[in-house]
Amino acid sequence: MSNFFNKSDLTRQDADKIVSETLNNCDDGELYLEESKSESIVLDDNKIKSSNYSSDLGFGFRAISNEVVAYSYSNEISKDSLKNSSENLKSTLKSIKGTYNHEIPKSNKKFYEDINPIEQKSLDSKLEVLNKVNDFLRKKDGSVKQVTASFAGEQKSIEIIRSGGEALTDVRPLIRFNVSVMLEKNGRKETGVYGIGGRQSYDDYLKNDNWKNVCEEAFRIASVNLDSKPAPAGEMKVVLGPGWPAILIHEAIGHGLEGDFNRKKTSAFHDLMGQKVASEGVTIVDDGTIDNRRGSLTIDDEGTPTERTVLIENGILKNFMQDRHNARLMKTRSTGSGRRENYRHIVLPRMRNTMMLSGNQTQDEMIKSVDKGIFAVSFGGGQVDITSGKFVFNCTEAYEINNGKIGSPIKGATLIGDGPSILKEVSMVGNDMMLDPGIGTCGKAGQGVPVGVAQPSILIDKMTVGGTKL
Amino acid sequence: MVKDQEFLKSKASYCLDLAKKMGATDASVTVGHSISETVNFRNKSLEASDRSDGLALSIETYLGKRRSSISSSNLLDENIKTLIEKCFETTKITPEDEFNSLPDKNLLAKQISSLNLYDETRFENDKKIKYLKDLEESASSNNQIINTESSFTENKSNFILANSDGFCDGYKTSSFTTSCVTVAKDENSMERDYEFSSKRHLSDIKQAIDLGNKAAKQTIRKLSPKKIGSEKISIIFDKRISKGMLSVFASAISASAIARGTSFLKDKIGEQVFADSINVIDKPDIIKGMGSQNFDAEGVNSNTLQLIENGILKNYLVDTYNGKKLNLQSNGRSGGTTNLYFEKGNISHEDLMKKNSRSLYITETIGHGSNLVTGDYSVGATGFLVEDGEFKYPVNEITIAGNFKDMFKNIILANDLEFEYSVNSPTMMIEGMTVAGK
DSSP states (O other): OOOOOSSSSOOOHHHHHHHHHHHSSSSSSEEEEEEEEEEEEEETTTTTEEEEEEEEEEEEEEEEEEEEEEEEEEEEEEEHHHHHHHHHHHHHHHTTOOOOOOOOOOOOOSSSSSHHHHHHSHHHHHHHHHHHHHHHHHHHOOEEEEEEEEEEEEEEEEEEOOTTOOEEEEEEEEEEEEEEEEEEEEEEEEEEEEEEESSSSSSHHGGGGHHHHHHHHHHHHHHHTOOOOOOOOOEEEEEEEGGGGGGHHIIIGGGGGGGGHHTOOOOTTTTOOTSSSSOHHHHHEEEESSSTOOTOOOOTTSSSOOEEEEEEETTOOOOOBHEEEHHTTTOOOSSSEOOOOSSSSOOOESEEEEEOOOBOOOOHHHTTTSHHHHHEEEEEEEEETTEEEEEEEEEEEEEETTEEEEEOOOOOOOEEEEHHHHGEEEEBBBBBOOEOOOOOOEETEEEEEEEEEEEEEHHHHHHHEESSSO | OOHHHHHHHHHHHHHHHHHHHOSSSEEEEEEEEEEEEEEEOOOOOOOOEEEEEEEEEEEEEEETTEEEEESSSSOOOHHHHHHHHHHHHHHHSSSSOOTOOOOOOGBBBOOOOOOOOOOOOOHHHHHHHHHHHHHHHHHOSSSTTEEEEEEEEEEEEEEEETTTSSSSEOOOEEEEEEEEEEEEEEOOOOEEEEEEEEEESSGGGHHHHHHHHHHHHHHHHSOOOBOOEEEEEEEOOOOHHHHHHHHHHHHHTHHHHHHHTTTTTTTOOTTSOOOOOOOOOOTTTTTTTTTOSSSTSBBBBBBOOOETTEEEOOOOOOOHHHHHHHTTOSSSSOOSSSSEEEOSSSSHHHHHHHHHEEEEEEEEEOOOBBTTTOOOOEEEEEEEEEETEEEEEEEEEEEEEEHHHHHTTEEEBBBBBOOOOOOOOHHHHHHHEEOOOO
């Protein structure tokens, strides 16, 4: 745990006093203090290309009255700097008065340990694994022409001080291990990427040569793509594999259910609460409470304990994801979804681990039911236009389906769909729900935060596949 | 006020001295300070204000051919000392890499000329509020507009780049950025679009009323879109999309992608990669240019580069490390392109629209569908169906796909180039791409 009050002339008493005095006439707000330490080690082109260590320290001071949010940050934690920020907030909100809401729920549950993954393992041992990865892949097959492998580790300590002196703290570890391999055969080049990660130590992932599985998977994806043919273009049936393809849920549904877009009525879902937005059998939750997951949080960035929020239950829209600000304006409660990339940014309602729960059909049944379509196993990234509801994601491993059988691999193509209607096209839900391997970062308003996704295999009756073959 | 050169220089030399004292054979350091103030509006009232004040430090230490780096926002001497110690300890155990080195001394920028990148004008928050009020008034004047969100950001930055070969220079820059996002609704659909303006000098920012009007107009025309069938069709890319093609091209010719062998343009120097009417230029010394620079991220002098001449690839974008790998001299592009643009073509926008009896005009793409290794391209798109030179109806929920190798060779550019951003392109037509729809 970081002590933010031994770094300068600012004492805890000073901070409490400035915070309380600034927020006295506001509806909400807090002082958010953050110290993060992070490392990134990259092997590329047979060499350790970079090893970077970075430390960051700063505060963000927020005051909210009515609909107006005033925010000021600095990376100088001192009495003067905090006073300057306070003046800045007061000048924005000078004509708007509010009543401070002191209530914030409490919980003793923790979903990860107070560890610093960077210090737990020596740099030497990390370099050794990266070199092993490089040797392993290059020896594996002559077609391997490029290997990139990386470790990224972070420990972030935060403290939230609310008006009245209440303080809430959290220490968040996060690691990521990634392998990318490029193969070349008969003049064709293809890349395969795979990674793992979570809020835990490197050891949990790297013992027993676990890194080899990551290499094998990256190699497998690249090999499949070496034989891929042009993807079809047009509307067809799509079977999605379990796990990471749930970024479909994240893009198509998740963003549209974030509180801010619905308060502003700019989301295609804003007037659909309580209505049927998905086929029966489709249940989607956003869960911040799964141990050691990338998207899990003990408390969110406003100090609210996270929870498992049911978004869609058996096809019916049940809840939006809320931070305190949007919840207050929409007269509901925070779901512990208030997040920010770091102290430089304001809090927004965001996803944590977004999951579609299992049904009772099998992937085999889905494939067999399709005359002509595609089977999408893995994806790159996705994006959504919240307002029109249109979303895309890019296949990185996909196959054609002909007469109920999986056929040739097809080249990477973008799939496009309509968020509010796509889940009504889900005609089968598999019994094989899987979590993603821990690699997702979600971008919104220029802020990236770690998230998770999960889903079983699903069959979508109609989706547009953006290939080149007519 | 943004910190002055003297303060940044003193921090930089403190770092270099310390690194040398610990035994580093070489070192380089960047110290920067940036202050931003943003005001956000929504539906004609103040929604948020945001002030940020940030220092940033990054240091690389070398021990012969070993190198590692650290970065921090905490510039207290005691913290810097701890970090440099950690950095140097890491350097010692990092394996050697024969290509690691500071840039060649004779390539470093010698004297810097003023490019007029800094406007010291303070645009007080009250004035930003007035500007945004006017902007949103005009944006919401049509009753189909149901939501407006806009912002104005003023930024002032200063930096110093110094290395142990004696390079030590930096300069102030400013930027003023305003944007407006509008949502329109009719009985069939809800659509969003935007307009923005970003300039070095306040006086060059677009008029609030014009910006608001344009955002609203661009949003309303998207209402009640249709999905079209899958087909091969000529595609016209609006300027805001065509400049993205240039960014893809720039990534594909970065020395790092070339050295790693992960670009579809590897080994294509001297070859025809675009239609022979196409010229691409990267010009670092445009006065007030959004991408202008006196030197690159390593201190290397950067001159104007002709990247494509009559369709032929002439240069990669070379930094020191990857240059040494490729046996090329750095051309001052560590950190990428500066002001990158297509030279204008010789057909008017109007004639381009009429070139085919039927074409698709794309105003927005979504998704990350550019594969630099294979050149494959597939993205979600929205736009308009064009018949006989006129917009017939808005189109959405389609994808467009092709391969850059073919697309680049089929580009036709209009003559409507303007220098608005750091990457600029005229309106572009590419014939024979695949659209996937119904």
